[in-house]
Amino acid sequence: MPKIIYRDKEWEVPTNITVRDAIIKGGLNPETVLATRHGKLITEDTHLKAADLVKLIAVISGG
Amino acid sequence: MKCRKCGVVAVINMRQHKLALCAEHYAEWVPAQVQKTIHKYQMFTPQDRVLIAVSGGKDSLALWDILLRLGYHADGLYLGLGIDGGIGYSDESHRKCETFLKSFKASANEGIGNSSNLEVPTQDPVVADSWSPKLHTLSIPDTYGESIPGVAQRVRRGRGKPCSVCGLIKRHEMNRLAYELGFSVLATGHNLDDEAAVLFGNTMTWQVGYLARQGPVLPEGDGFARKVKPLCRLYEREMAAYCLVRGIDYIYEECPYSYGATSIAHKELLAELERKSPGAKQNFYLSFLKAREDGFLNENRDLSLQLHDCQRCGQPTTAPGLCAFCRLWVNVEKCT
Numbered sequence: 256m257p258k259i260i261y262r263d264k265e266w267e268v269p270t271n272i273t274v275r276d277a278i279i280k281g282g283l284n285p286e287t288v289l290a291t292r293h294g295k296l297i298t299e300d301t302h303l304k305a306a307d308l309v310k311l312i313a314v315i316s317g318g
Numbered sequence: 319m320k321c322r323k324c325g326v327v328a329v330i331n332m333r334q335h336k337l338a339l340c341a342e343h344y345a346e347w348v349p350a351q352v353q354k355t356i357h358k359y360q361m362f363t364p365q366d367r368v369l370i371a372v373s374g375g376k377d378s379l380a381l382w383d384i385l386l387r388l389g390y391h392a393d394g395l396y397l398g399l400g401i402d403g404g405i406g407y408s409d410e411s412h413r414k415c416e417t418f419l420k421s422f423k424a425s426a427n428e429g430i431g432n433s434s435n436l437e438v439p440t441q442d443p444v445v446a447d448s449w450s451p452k453l454h455t456l457s458i459p460d461t462y463g464e465s466i467p468g469v470a471q472r473v474r475r476g477r478g479k480p481c482s483v484c485g486l487i488k489r490h491e492m493n494r495l496a497y498e499l500g501f502s503v504l505a506t507g508h509n510l511d512d513e514a515a516v517l518f519g520n521t522m523t524w525q526v527g528y529l530a531r532q533g534p535v536l537p538e539g540d541g542f543a544r545k546v547k548p549l550c551r552l553y554e555r556e557m558a559a560y561c562l563v564r565g566i567d568y569i570y571e572e573c574p575y576s577y578g579a580t581s582i583a584h585k586e587l588l589a590e591l592e593r594k595s596p597g598a599k600q601n602f603y604l605s606f607l608k609a610r611e612d613g614f615l616n617e618n619r620d621l622s623l624q625l626h627d628c629q630r631c632g633q634p635t636t637a638p639g640l641c642a643f644c645r646l647w648v649n650v651e652k653c654t
Contacts, residue, residue: 298328
């Protein structure tokens with residue numbers, strides 16, 4: 256199953272799910288993260304394959 | 319999703335613009351947008367020397383990269399705040415700034431990612447060919463004998479969180495150094511999300527004075543350097559994406575004192591609006607600028623400030639006597 260990593264949290268999602276749905280499944284707002292696969296940005300409509308490992312990058316900062 | 323310009327796989331989709339782009343075209347699109355913003359708000363010209371306040375974060379390093387690619391003569395200013403937070407935060411953020419500059423110079427020497435790759439018109443050189451960007455660094459603890467968290471512990475203003483003290487000290491020192499180093503413009507990496515969050519906070523409490531002064535440009539005069547925000551029309555998400563596409567290594571960790579900050583709560587609220595209504599943040603901020611331009615905030619009001627010279631540092635202040643920065647250090651000295 257594809258795996259999503261965000262900070263110290265990880266979750267698995269069903270194969271063929273879109274990146275957007277995978278983000279929402281982890282309880283996140285897609286507007287607040289970017290998704291990368293093998294260090295490259297991917298768009299939210301990308302369908303994930305079984306072996307995919309997606310790292311999410313938070314984009315909101317304070318101060 | 320395909321790039322609108324070339325049809326290859328897109329790396330970013332900007333729903334508010336209905337625009338998807340590949341990495342190559344995105345790396346060109348962002349500087350073009352910044353150039354339009356600089357021109358629209360008459361922020362500066364190729365004749366200006368620009369000092370960018372860099373923190374090692376995504377926005378300020380992206381801004382430095384963009385201005386250099388556009389051909390502007392922009393140096394960086396790093397203020398060492400003495401924040402450790404168990405992760406050596408200030409040291410690490412300083413290293414990110416140094417690494418950026420080193421990498422940019424190396425790429426420029428090899429002709430990679432420099433202005434010749436941009437579709438936007440670049441500026442004519444206005445200084446000697448030998449000019450190259452510099453990073454100016456000032457350590458607050460080394461200069462004043464106390465770190466930002468240390469100051470916050472000693473004075474009433476800093477009780478609980480050092481963010482207020484930090485903002486005050488940074489604003490004062492950035493203005494002072496812009497003058498002393500001979501820069502005509504001070505640029506910061508505030509993006510649209512930063513501006514929308516500030517606008518939201520000030521609107522919640524109807525801070526009319528703050529609203530009247532919030533804009534992409536704060537003009538120079540009365541002892542203040544001109545301050546500009548060239549990223550004010552770009553989303554925070556777009557700046558992070560730009561860093562990834564350009565290979566800019568920024569400090570990913572948050573300032574250890576920013577957790578629970580009101581500005582982050584406001585950004586999260588606005589992000590929820592954006593999720594349901596793409597373009598909501600942009601509309602909120604840009605329609606405010608339009609209303610401000612149309613005089614909505616100035617009717618029947620005198621919002622001009624009466625300024626005095628601070629008796630200690632000489633910088634402008636609204637209160638007679640000492641400015642807030644000098645009052646802060648007087649209090650620190652009293653508590654020593």
